[in-house]
Amino acid sequence: xxxxxxxxxxxxxxxxxxxxxxxxxxxxxxxxxxxxxxxxxxxxxxxxxxxxxxxxxxxxxxxxxxxxxxxxxxxxxxxxxxxxxxxxxxxxxxxxxxxxxxxxxxxxxxxxxxxxxxxxxxxxxxxxxxxxxxxxxxxxxxxxxxxxxxxxxxxxxxxxxxxxxxxxxxxxxxxxxxxxxxxxxxxxxxxxxxxxxxxxxxxxxxxxxxxxxxxxxxxxxxxxxxxxxxxxxxxxxxxxxxxxxxxxxxxxxxxxxxxxxxxxxxxxxxxxxxxxxxxxxxxxxxxxxxxxxxxxxxxxxxxxxxxxxxxxxxxxxxxxxxxxxxxxxxxxxxxxxxxxxxxxxxxxxxxxxxxxxxxxxxxxxxxxxxxxxxxxxxxxxxxxxxxxxxxxxxxxxxxxxxxxxxxxxxxxxxxxxxxxxxxxxxxxxxxxxxxxxxxxxxxxxxxxxxxxxxxxxxxxxxxxxxxxxxxxxxxxxxxxxxxxxxxxxxxxxx
Amino acid sequence: xxxxxxxxxxxxxxxxxxxxxxxxxxxxxxxxxxxxxxxxxxxxxxxxxxxxxxxxxxxxxxxxxxxxxxxxxxxxxxxxxxxxxxxxxxxxxxxxxxxxxxxxxxxxxxxxxxxxxxxxxxxxxxxxxxxxxxxxxxxxxxxxxxxxxxxxxxxxxxxxxxxxxxxxxxxxxxxxxxxxxxxxxxxxxxxxxxxxxxxxxxxxxxxxxxxxxxxxxxxxxxxxxxxxxxxxxxxxxxxxxxxxxxxxx
Ligand SMILES: Nc1ncnc2c1ncn2[C@@H]1O[C@H](COP(=O)(O)OP(=O)(O)OP(=O)(O)O)[C@@H](O)[C@H]1O
Ligand SMILES: [Mg+2]
Numbered sequence: 001x002x003x004x005x006x007x008x009x010x011x012x013x014x015x016x017x018x019x020x021x022x023x024x025x026x027x028x029x030x031x032x033x034x035x036x037x038x039x040x041x042x043x044x045x046x047x048x049x050x051x052x053x054x055x056x057x058x059x060x061x062x063x064x065x066x067x068x069x070x071x072x073x074x075x076x077x078x079x080x081x082x083x084x085x086x087x088x089x090x091x092x093x094x095x096x097x098x099x100x101x102x103x104x105x106x107x108x109x110x111x112x113x114x115x116x117x118x119x120x121x122x123x124x125x126x127x128x129x130x131x132x133x134x135x136x137x138x139x140x141x142x143x144x145x146x147x148x149x150x151x152x153x154x155x156x157x158x159x160x161x162x163x164x165x166x167x168x169x170x171x172x173x174x175x176x177x178x179x180x181x182x183x184x185x186x187x188x189x190x191x192x193x194x195x196x197x198x199x200x201x202x203x204x205x206x207x208x209x210x211x212x213x214x215x216x217x218x219x220x221x222x223x224x225x226x227x228x229x230x231x232x233x234x235x236x237x238x239x240x241x242x243x244x245x246x247x248x249x250x251x252x253x254x255x256x257x258x259x260x261x262x263x264x265x266x267x268x269x270x271x272x273x274x275x276x277x278x279x280x281x282x283x284x285x286x287x288x289x290x291x292x293x294x295x296x297x298x299x300x301x302x303x304x305x306x307x308x309x310x311x312x313x314x315x316x317x318x319x320x321x322x323x324x325x326x327x328x329x330x331x332x333x334x335x336x337x338x339x340x341x342x343x344x345x346x347x348x349x350x351x352x353x354x355x356x357x358x359x360x361x362x363x364x365x366x367x368x369x370x371x372x373x374x375x376x377x378x379x380x381x382x383x384x385x386x387x388x389x390x391x392x393x394x395x396x397x398x399x400x401x402x403x404x405x406x407x408x409x410x411x412x413x414x415x416x417x418x419x420x421x422x423x424x425x426x427x428x429x430x431x432x433x434x435x436x437x438x439x440x441x442x443x444x445x446x447x448x449x450x451x452x453x454x455x456x457x458x459x460x461x462x463x464x465x466x467x468x469x470x471x472x473x474x475x476x477x478x479x480x481x482x483x484x485x486x487x488x489x490x491x492x493x494x
Numbered sequence: 495x496x497x498x499x500x501x502x503x504x505x506x507x508x509x510x511x512x513x514x515x516x517x518x519x520x521x522x523x524x525x526x527x528x529x530x531x532x533x534x535x536x537x538x539x540x541x542x543x544x545x546x547x548x549x550x551x552x553x554x555x556x557x558x559x560x561x562x563x564x565x566x567x568x569x570x571x572x573x574x575x576x577x578x579x580x581x582x583x584x585x586x587x588x589x590x591x592x593x594x595x596x597x598x599x600x601x602x603x604x605x606x607x608x609x610x611x612x613x614x615x616x617x618x619x620x621x622x623x624x625x626x627x628x629x630x631x632x633x634x635x636x637x638x639x640x641x642x643x644x645x646x647x648x649x650x651x652x653x654x655x656x657x658x659x660x661x662x663x664x665x666x667x668x669x670x671x672x673x674x675x676x677x678x679x680x681x682x683x684x685x686x687x688x689x690x691x692x693x694x695x696x697x698x699x700x701x702x703x704x705x706x707x708x709x710x711x712x713x714x715x716x717x718x719x720x721x722x723x724x725x726x727x728x729x730x731x732x733x734x735x736x737x738x739x740x741x742x743x
Contacts, residue, residue: 464586
């Protein structure tokens with residue numbers, strides 16, 4: 001072994017992230033022709049048997065979008081996207097809307113099996129805890145390109161009064177709820193990507209938890225982009241009625257392809273009085289190769305409205321994938337004493353770029369928000385935290401605490417912290433702490449001296465760095481997230 | 495067990511060790527004393543394989559194996575342990591988790607079965623108790639917010655749990671109160687056996703009252719300038735380094 005004079009030599013090595021979810025599914029697809037215009041939107045709406053009001057809503061969004069330009073303030077660089085060169089609708093042919101599990105194309109079931117997503121409902125006995133090592137049952141809505149292919153445990157949920165279904169179905173079955181809340185948090189013209197999504201969204205999940213109900217199981221949606229040159233524009237709408245509670249998980253992967261794929265989702269959360277929504281994401285879209293070829297462009301608008309008094313919305317995200325991430329899950333704290341939380345781990349390696357953070361808008365009295373952001377950069381990646389805390393004039397007694405830590409692995413990556421604080425109420429208190437550190441050579445040596453391999457040492461240090469965030473994830477997801485962190489950083493040292 | 499011959503080493507291109515000859519036979523405890531900046535810690539880092547500590551000549555073998563050719567973790571697996579002069583903090587990493595990961599890595603390397611969390615905690619509690627350390631040290635993050643003395647004790651706890659065959663203690667006694675000093679000495683003595691050895695770096699005779707060494711070496715200016723029995727430490731305590739260093743020059 002050479003005793004190179006440079007003590008950081010081991011961290012200079014190039015990252016080689018093996019992406020394990022890069023396979024493609026060979027399946028007959030029903031595709032819309034490339035391009036975006038009112039006719040394509042009419043086609044999408046017709047394919048989904050949508051009511052007139054929704055088509056009008058989409059067309060209005062399209063008109064707004066046409067007058068907008070993509071935001072340029074983010075710390076991101078990519079060639080311009082040709083929005084006319086994409087398919088806006090792609091659905092597995094055999095599948096006309098979600099059906100019973102038995103009717104789902106076996107090729108699709110196999111895909112989700114390979115991804116480790118349970119689409120088969122295991123028999124669960126009421127009140128019986130799953131044995132150790134066994135997964136607790138999670139209801140899953142699986143979205144494959146533009147459509148939901150299966151939603152599990154619907155009967156169990158229905159018994160509790162919880163509605164969990166594809167949004168295209170909710171449009172038909174629960175139009176009053178969809179009409180009331182769709183676009184009420186993220187209006188059509190909110191931003192460039194949200195407008196695009198509003199015009200062409202194809203599927204996504206819908207959740208409604210009635211007053212006083214604690215949702216009996218974790219809900220999850222699993223997004224998979226498979227088709228080539230296809231954008232995925234899903235729309236998620238979650239409503240927690242007064243005094244209810246729901247925990248929702250979102251996971252995603254995409255095949256390994258040389259060209260970039262576009263993902264522009266909108267997620268809207270609404271919490272009424274005393275309701276709580278916990279929204280967790282483990283985002284693992286294909287990040288592109290070591291040279292920066294391919295990968296998903298992830299432009300997402302996620303926003304939660306704490307409408308009711310004492311309501312609470314908590315975002316937890318572990319972001320390891322995508323070539324580009326543009327994402328700011330936010331909370332509008334309108335209800336008095338409402339609480340917003342944002343816990344984030346964003347990992348970038350190779351040539352990945354992430355510009356992510358949150359917005360906390362304090363409107364009600366005694367509203368509180370907590371932001372914990374952990375950025376990890378390796379290789380030649382760039383990782384930016386961008387956070388806005390805005391205290392409106394009526395938000396007396398509002399509190400925010402922001403903690404923003406960056407960890408650098410190697411010296412060719414970058415970390416940037418951009419906090420915006422606007423306080424218009426003198427009784428509010430806003431605190432911001434930021435740190436940047438490197439995995440120090442002495443930490444690695446200390447671990448290795450105790451017998452740990454370099455990779456184990458990095459994992460241990462990285463997991464320690466992210467602990468505050470990982471502990472916010474539901475147990476099973478936390479374990480998966482830890483594994484994902486290890487895989488993402490594999491080969492970034494040594 | 496440990497054989498060092500003509501070892502020279504440089505840090506950042508600056509030569510620090512100028513030819514160390516030292517043999518620690520199996521079962522013996524040797525002490526190294528020497529003025530500040532004489533190269534004691536450098537020697538311990540070179541033996542443990544720290545990057546940036548460049549060996550420019552000579553050799554070091556451990557049980558006949560070329561120690562200098564091994565990665566740091568391989569040296570640890572072979573049984574080498576270094577109690578750091580300045581233990582390193584690992585934020586967010588629980589002490590118990592860290593120690594179990596380390597112990598299992600060593601056990602794996604030796605082909606032994608790994609310990610689960612329950613088995614490990616049982617073992618760790620016994621050792622912590624023996625060292626009069628409160629259990630909650632195991633729950634805290636590695637060395638984070640530990641006082642100077644607590645950090646040193648934590649090094650000894652790690653040593654007690656990992657049970658090395660060659661322990662190098664770099665000023666583990668510095669910054670310890672009288673009681674802690676005793677505990678640390680007891681910890682080292684407990685590991686004393688015909689199969690294991692120790693290299694104790696210290697500035698003070700008082701530690702050597704508790705850990706009576708087989709040999710004492712004086713390191714000055716990157717060389718061993720004097721070696722002797724336990725009485726040498728007492729001579730140093732009285733006459734200071736000047737007497738022996740001048741002697742050797
Ligand atoms: N990175 C470095 N660059 C230059 N000189 C260094 C470096 N690291 C150590 N040295 C020098 O090497 C010499 C030996 O240092 P070392 O830490 O081994 O001394 P020591 O005998 O352990 O001292 P102490 O008793 O104070 O612990 C010192 O003069 C020190 O300044
Ligand atoms: Mg020293």
